[in-house]
Amino acid sequence: MHIHEFQEMMRRLYFHRDSERGVKGTFDWLVDEVEELREALEKGEKTETEREFADVIAWLASLANITDIDLEKAALDKYLGKCPKCLHAPCRCTF
Numbered sequence: 181m182h183i184h185e186f187q188e189m190m191r192r193l194y195f196h197r198d199s200e201r202g203v204k205g206t207f208d209w210l211v212d213e214v215e216e217l218r219e220a221l222e223k224g225e226k227t228e229t230e231r232e233f234a235d236v237i238a239w240l241a242s243l244a245n246i247t248d249i250d251l252e253k254a255a256l257d258k259y260l261g262k263c264p265k266c267l268h269a270p271c272r273c274t275f
Contacts, residue, residue: 183252190241198242206246210239 181189198206217232244251258264263271 183255184250186237187241187244187251190238191245194242195245199246203243203246206239206243210236210243213239 201209213232213235217229217236220229220232223229241251244254262269263273265271266273
């Protein structure tokens, strides 16, 4: 499944509810899910961590849907095979 296919699935499942919640409410849910992901990573439990990753990407797709952003296009426009800062693959940025 491609990113745009996943995003469209989230649109079919949740767009009506998400659009009623609005950008701020949906963003707040995304932030909550990222926090749950952090907690799962700290526990080190793989199944729980996988579920939280799924929740984060689902809420990100929902937020993109209600803001009319194509996630796949945005990601590929910025990260098409190279680092967007140093323009190399692999990245050669110094941190």
